[in-house]
Each structure stands twice: as structure tokens, then as C-alpha cells.
Amino acid sequence: MIHLFSLDDMYFVIDTNSGLVHAADEVIYDLLTDENFKYGDKVELIKQKFGKETTEEAISEINYLIVNDMLYTEDVNPQNKIKTAVKAMCLNMTHDCNLRCEYCFASQGSYNGKRSFLSFETGKRAFDFLVKNSGTRRNLEVDFFGGEPLMNFETIKKLVSYGRSLEKEYKKHFRFTTTTNGVLLDDEKIDYLNENMANVVLSIDGRKSVNDRMRRTVNGKGSYDIIVDNLRNFVSKRMDKDYFARGTFTSYNLDFSQDVKHMRELGFDKISVEPVVAKPEEKYALNEEHLEVLKKEYEKLTKFYVDSYKDKDKRFQFFHFNIDLDGGPCIYKRSIGCGAGTEYIAVTPNGDFYPCHQFVGQEDFIIGNVDDGITNDKIVDKIRKVSVNEKPVCKDCWAKYYCSGGCHANAYNFNGDFNIPYKVGCELEKKRIECSIYIKAKINNKE
Amino acid sequence: MKKTLLNNLQKCYNLLYKEGLFMIHIKTLNKTKLTDNMNAKGCGECQTSCQSACKTSCTVGNQKCENK
Numbered sequence: 479m480i481h482l483f484s485l486d487d488m489y490f491v492i493d494t495n496s497g498l499v500h501a502a503d504e505v506i507y508d509l510l511t512d513e514n515f516k517y518g519d520k521v522e523l524i525k526q527k528f529g530k531e532t533t534e535e536a537i538s539e540i541n542y543l544i545v546n547d548m549l550y551t552e553d554v555n556p557q558n559k560i561k562t563a564v565k566a567m568c569l570n571m572t573h574d575c576n577l578r579c580e581y582c583f584a585s586q587g588s589y590n591g592k593r594s595f596l597s598f599e600t601g602k603r604a605f606d607f608l609v610k611n612s613g614t615r616r617n618l619e620v621d622f623f624g625g626e627p628l629m630n631f632e633t634i635k636k637l638v639s640y641g642r643s644l645e646k647e648y649k650k651h652f653r654f655t656t657t658t659n660g661v662l663l664d665d666e667k668i669d670y671l672n673e674n675m676a677n678v679v680l681s682i683d684g685r686k687s688v689n690d691r692m693r694r695t696v697n698g699k700g701s702y703d704i705i706v707d708n709l710r711n712f713v714s715k716r717m718d719k720d721y722f723a724r725g726t727f728t729s730y731n732l733d734f735s736q737d738v739k740h741m742r743e744l745g746f747d748k749i750s751v752e753p754v755v756a757k758p759e760e761k762y763a764l765n766e767e768h769l770e771v772l773k774k775e776y777e778k779l780t781k782f783y784v785d786s787y788k789d790k791d792k793r794f795q796f797f798h799f800n801i802d803l804d805g806g807p808c809i810y811k812r813s814i815g816c817g818a819g820t821e822y823i824a825v826t827p828n829g830d831f832y833p834c835h836q837f838v839g840q841e842d843f844i845i846g847n848v849d850d851g852i853t854n855d856k857i858v859d860k861i862r863k864v865s866v867n868e869k870p871v872c873k874d875c876w877a878k879y880y881c882s883g884g885c886h887a888n889a890y891n892f893n894g895d896f897n898i899p900y901k902v903g904c905e906l907e908k909k910r911i912e913c914s915i916y917i918k919a920k921i922n923n924k925e
Numbered sequence: 926m927k928k929t930l931l932n933n934l935q936k937c938y939n940l941l942y943k944e945g946l947f948m949i950h951i952k953t954l955n956k957t958k959l960t961d962n963m964n965a966k967g968c969g970e971c972q973t974s975c976q977s978a979c980k981t982s983c984t985v986g987n988q989k990c991e992n993k
Contacts, residue, residue, distance in 0.1 A: 491951070497959035501952045536950045548953065554960055803955035812959070879959060919954060 481876035563613030572625035589839035603848035660705035684737020728762035735779040750797035819861035836887030
């Protein structure tokens, strides 16, 4: 299986099964389109366009790649070699929030339930479950999430200390992360997070008008002016550690590349924006009619990214453009996807386990709790069987080893089936992959 | 003799290819395949993607390999 695409003045061929990416020229692109190189009459037309010698050269190069197993490589179906063990946990420190963002997937923090905080005792039991059920995995991840986790800051500190105390006994290493809306980000919390968190996600949607339309305080006012200096202060002290200034774009800001620009102007050099996930009837929802505009917007963002790269002081990281063509996760990981429900669980303040934070509140998806461990094997087994080569839509998709099948929660919430991915998500992901590859080639050409 | 000649020709071909002297119309951007060394892969130490910035755009391909 191969995928051809062009962006700007460049042409690319992706060989899905090997993961090899070839930068090509227009004659190769024309020869590979519809496998034209196999048909004499099509080859003749191409010779008329590019010349006999050029066309024959290009055909010999295509044949070289095929003979050397670099193009049209055989299907692989990597059997799941990874011995599943729970290795990552999303701890909902609060089911509460000090903002009331309109698009919040967690129903403005409460997950449609009672507003509550995770206690230290429940958190400890969650950590105990994690270390005892993580098998031989050394690197464990705990994400302090919510709601707004910093509303329960003292418990976060206690749990971090507790986690560290378990490391030696269980031969584990914790990587702590947190996501915050920045409202409570004072100097004390900044220093603590910079000391203890391997990654911090800072929520801001970009331009003030865009941010304040959706991210509002309890009394309905915009949050931009409250958070922006807190976030900038945090980043100024972060040094080389990972963080992301992360926004959500909706149908109200289809020109989201402008929000990325704004975030760069604020001084953030590690940026991410995500499409909102919402019920189709919501006015801010993204649907298929927006796809063409959004794809063009990713192209504009790509141009901005490449132009910024030329100046060392203007460069920035954009999460979805991070791609390591010679590294990244192995094919086994790429086949099985995010790990929700199998390697990763979410824990609520009352100690219930869910496959991930997106399922919290849907009680049919409770898979266990801190006292009894995993109790609902039915859901876990269902998720475990979902791999890109088992899903009809994914199996024949060129992007399968980049996206790994997409978000299970999106698939279930939109299609009622883990095996049917969310189409809008798929289309945007494919566009992002193409942009990432273009950027890789463009930047390598300049260096 | 013929077999040796063919082998040597293949080696020259490969060397020219690696040096970029053979391919004019195609340049392969990566050096390794997903299917190389499969026996050495699958340790399971990699980060789960929702722990990073994405949260909903499950993009395992943007992650790093921890087994380096």
C-alpha cells in the first residue's frame, strides 16, 4: 500500500508497511498515480510530458525501490507482542473547576456528577494498584488531571512524594505530568511544577477574543486576562523541560493558525492545538463541511512553521508536527494504539476506574476501582482486541501506523463502536501527517 | 565468476544509491523501516499518547520511543 501526496512544490510517496517515506518529483508522482508505470499507454503519455529519457530513468528508480523492498512492501500484521500491563494513570484530582469552558468534555469539571476532590487515601490506593499491576514496566506515568487539578494542589504534592517513595521498592520510575487552566498558577505552584512535572499542559485557546468566547469564569467573564501572565511566568521559569501551551479550536475559529501565531507571539515555543470534540448539534462543533477549510488552515500553519524555522529565535515546536521518521514508537505500539483501558486508566475521586478520561461519567464504562482492581474484563478485552489491522476502515488506510487507529472514545461516542473511527478525526490526522512529512523534508533540505 | 560479477555490480549499485548518486527522481527520507529488527522491539515502555498534549487526537506517531 502506498500513499501519494503533494504539498506546495514537493511530492511524496509513503510506503505504509515499511514506514519508508520518499520525496519524489512530478514524473515519479505521475508514474505512481493509479500505477501508471505498469501500463504502456499511460507511460507513453508521461513520456510526452516529461521526455523519454526522464521517464525511463524514473521507471528504473521505481523498479529499484520495488526490487529492494522499499515500495509496495508486503502487508505485515504484527501480532501483539507487547505484554499489556497498566502503566499510566490519569488521576482526576478534582471533579470540579474554577472555569466554565463551554466546550468542556467533562461538563465544566463535574463529569455530570457531584463536584468532588480526590483524597490522599484514594490516590495512594491508585498508586498502589499501579505499581503492583504494571508488570515489568519500569517507566510509569501519572497525569494529574481534572477538572482543574491545582484546586487540589496539596494532595498532588503528597501523592508525588508517595509515588517517589514507592520507586525504589518496586523498581519503578514515575513520570508526572499535569494539565492546568492556569488560573491558580502562582509562584509557589510554578516552582513546584517545574521541579516535579516532566510535562505540563497549559490551556489557552490563542487570541483573547477566541479564548474568551469559550473559556469563561464562573460568572461568565473571559479568562484570558487572568491566565496569560500566569502562563508566561510559568514558561519563563521552565527552562528546557517539556510543556505545551495547548488550545482547542472550534467552528468559531477555523482560522486557528492565527491563534498559534498569537501563542508564539506570547512567547510560547511549544504549542499544540486540538480540534474540539463535541456533539454534532453544538454550534461550535466541527463536522465534515469544515474539513476543506481546516485542511487549508493546516497548510497555512505549515507555512508559518517553516518560515519561523528560518530564524532560531522564532522557531517553535508544534506537537502534531513532531515526527521522527527513523524512530518514534515501534510497529507493535503503532498497531495497538493509545492504550486506553489496557495500559492507561483514569481514576475518579471516588476511586472508580475508567478506560480513559474521555469515558469518565459514562458508568457503563467503569472497569474497576482502587479496592478491587480491574473487575470488568469484558470492556477491557473488547478494547484490547482493537488494533489497526483488525478494524476494517483502518486496515486499508495508509495512515494507520501514524495514527494507530485514533481515539477509542471518539469512535465509541460518534459511531457506537470501537472499531469504527471518527471520520473527522481521521481526515484531520491524515492532513497533519502530510504536513509533518513536508516540514521534515523542507527543513532537511535547508540544513 | 558471473555470480561474483553480479554481486559486485549489486554492491556498486547499493553504494551509489546510498551516496545519492544513482537516484535522481526519488530520495528516501528515512534510513530504517518499521519492520527492521522486529524481534528487538515491543518493550512496551513507550508513553501512552494521552499523557501528552493531544488528549483527543490520538497520535501515537508523534510520540518518542523510550527504548533508546
